[in-house]
Amino acid sequence: MLMSSVVMVVLLAAPTPAPAPAAAPAQAKTWKVTGSDVTFEMSPKDLRALRGGKEVFGLRSREKDFLSNFESEPDTDTSNWEGFESYRVLSVVGPWVSYESSNSGYTGGAHPYAHEGYVTRDVSKDTGGFSLLAAFGEKEVLKALKADGFVRKHIQDQAAFTKARTVQAMLESLEPGEDCVGFSSGLDAVKSSVAFHHLEANKVAVRIAFSYDNEACRGNKFVVGVLLPLPVALRPAFERAAKREEGFLMKDAKAAGAPTVEFSWEPSDAKKP
Numbered sequence: 001m002l003m004s005s006v007v008m009v010v011l012l013a014a015p016t017p018a019p020a021p022a023a024a025p026a027q028a029k030t031w032k033v034t035g036s037d038v039t040f041e042m043s044p045k046d047l048r049a050l051r052g053g054k055e056v057f058g059l060r061s062r063e064k065d066f067l068s069n070f071e072s073e074p075d076t077d078t079s080n081w082e083g084f085e086s087y088r089v090l091s092v093v094g095p096w097v098s099y100e101s102s103n104s105g106y107t108g109g110a111h112p113y114a115h116e117g118y119v120t121r122d123v124s125k126d127t128g129g130f131s132l133l134a135a136f137g138e139k140e141v142l143k144a145l146k147a148d149g150f151v152r153k154h155i156q157d158q159a160a161f162t163k164a165r166t167v168q169a170m171l172e173s174l175e176p177g178e179d180c181v182g183f184s185s186g187l188d189a190v191k192s193s194v195a196f197h198h199l200e201a202n203k204v205a206v207r208i209a210f211s212y213d214n215e216a217c218r219g220n221k222f223v224v225g226v227l228l229p230l231p232v233a234l235r236p237a238f239e240r241a242a243k244r245e246e247g248f249l250m251k252d253a254k255a256a257g258a259p260t261v262e263f264s265w266e267p268s269d270a271k272k273p
Contacts, residue, residue, distance in 0.1 A: 029257070031246050034236070036124050038095045040247070044259055047089050049097065049123040057097060057123040059087045059261040066263045069107060081107050083265040089258040090195035090207075092247030094237035095124035098195035100209075105265070116221045118193040118209035131191045132206065133167065136228045141190065142167050144206075144226035151224060154181060180217035186210050197250040199242050202235070203227045207250065 028043040038056075041048045049057035066085050072078055083105030090098045097120065104114040121128040133141055145151050145167065155161045156175035164170035167190050174183040182189075189210045197205040206228055212220040230238060241247040248256035 033095050033124075033246060034240065036095055038124050040092065042089075042092075042257070042259065044257060046261060047092075047097070047099075047259055049095070051124075056126075057121060057128070059089075059099075059259070062087070062261075063263050067265060069105075070265050076108075078107075078267050081105070081265075081267055083107070084263070086260060086262040088260040090118065090253055091197070091241070091250045093196050093241040093249070094234075094247070095122050096130060096196075097121050097123055098250070100195075111215070111218075114218050115211070117189070117211055118195050118207065118221075118223075120192050120194050132194050132208075133191055135234070136206075136231065138167060140228055141226075142170060144228055145170060145190070145208075145224070148224055148226055150222070153177070154183065176213035179222065180213045180220060181222045182211040182213045184213065195250050196238070196241070197225070199230070199238060199249070200227060202230050204230050204238060 028041065030039065030041050032039045037051050039050045041050065046058065046060040048055055048059075048061075055061065062085075066083070070078070070081060070083060083103070085103040086101075088100040088102075090100055092098070099119055100116070101119050102116040104112065106112040120130045120132075122130040142164070146161070146164075151174065154174045154177045157173040160173035161170060164173060168187050171183045171186045171190075174181075176183065190208055193209045193211075195207045195209075197207050199205070204227070206226050208224045208226065210222045210224065212218060237246070238249075241249050242252075244252060244256055248258065
């Protein structure tokens with residue numbers, strides 16, 4: 001009690017400190033991806049990729065599509081509908097954008113919906129297609145996953161796991177376990193639900209986000225971290241990202257000012273039949 005009293009007296013007797021200067025607003029950043037026609041524009045409120053001056057990737061521009069989910073017939077009761085969607089940028093390496101996508105809500109039916117995961121897009125391609133297996137080689141990805149402790153904890157068929165020569169075959173030898181990991185549909189996750197965290201010598205730490213196995217564990221995600229050898233052709237882009245000259249890695253996302261974009265919807269006027 002005595003110590004508390006002394007501290008209180010000192011605090012009360014101390015002169016009022018001058019107000020701290022207001023933090024300078026975060027600046028928008030623009031960079032061109034070396035060897036491509038892609039330019040990124042990043043601000044605290046958005047990340048956009050442009051080719052020939054045209055947006056080929058953006059987050060803020062997704063709001064219209066989000067709101068379209070809540071359009072309904074005139075006599076539909078939407079008084080208990082709601083929706084939330086967010087995008088958190090995780091890493092940008094060359095033309096590859098990785099972000100965490102989260103959505104949840106209710107628009108009628110038996111139960112609400114919820115999903116959270118990672119997405120990587122190659123904005124230099126019209127389809128946005130990206131595959132970790134194609135970029136780093138399936139053999140290396142398979143080797144790293146087989147060595148991971150979390151993956152090994154879910155082995156159901158040891159013989160099949162040992163013999164597996166493809167990622168798909170390895171995933172089929174696993175079980176969801178009590179934590180309800182969605183390995184059965186995990187090939188797409190290994191291909192493109194990823195983000196690039198940091199460099200270690202000539203390797204890159206990759207985060208792979210697996211979804212849930214069934215509706216009983218709706219909305220869960222499970223992130224596995226692996227180290228992959230960095231192909232020589234990819235090293236310049238990753239080194240520029242690590243230095244934050246062009247993009248950034250996941251460990252530096254906050255320092256780089258990576259944005260999070262959020263949308264929400266609630267009925268402003270409950271419509272009842």
